[in-house]
Amino acid sequence: MGPKITIDSATLMNKGLEVIEAHYLFNMPYEKIDIVVHPESIIHSMVEYIDGSVLAQLGTTDMQIPIQYALTYPKRAFSPVDRLDLTAIQRLRFERPNHHKISLS
Numbered sequence: 001m002g003p004k005i006t007i008d009s010a011t012l013m014n015k016g017l018e019v020i021e022a023h024y025l026f027n028m029p030y031e032k033i034d035i036v037v038h039p040e041s042i043i044h045s046m047v048e049y050i051d052g053s054v055l056a057q058l059g060t061t062d063m064q065i066p067i068q069y070a071l072t073y074p075k076r077a078f079s080p081v082d083r084l085d086l087t088a089i090q091r092l093r094f095e096r097p098n099h100h101k102i103s104l105s
Contacts, residue, residue: 015097037095042084060084 015035022028036046041061048054059065064081 035097037097039093039095040089042089042092058084058086 015037019030019033019035022033023030042058044057044059044066046054046056060082062081065079068077068079
């Protein structure tokens with residue numbers, strides 16, 4: 001398998017694990033969990049509140065900060081990773097998952 005298939009498979013598998021985590025960790029029924037594909041991988045999580053507002057956690061496409069936060073919770077520690085530059089990103093895209101398309105190439 002080439003790098004693209006590996007990345008796509010990992011991303012798809014990760015989405016499945018995130019759904020399972022949301023269900024069990026937050027006691028959230030599966031029917032209340034939406035899957036959104038975000039190709040830039042800048043937004044790491046989003047929560048929609050009862051009033052319709054959405055809170056998102058954004059960061060670089062690096063897992064160092066989320067892992068560091070998990071290890072230092074509830075504190076925040078300095079991290080030497082690159083800072084997120086929203087002007088360099090310019091736009092964020094969101095897509096619905098294609099449940100019918102399976103690509104092996």
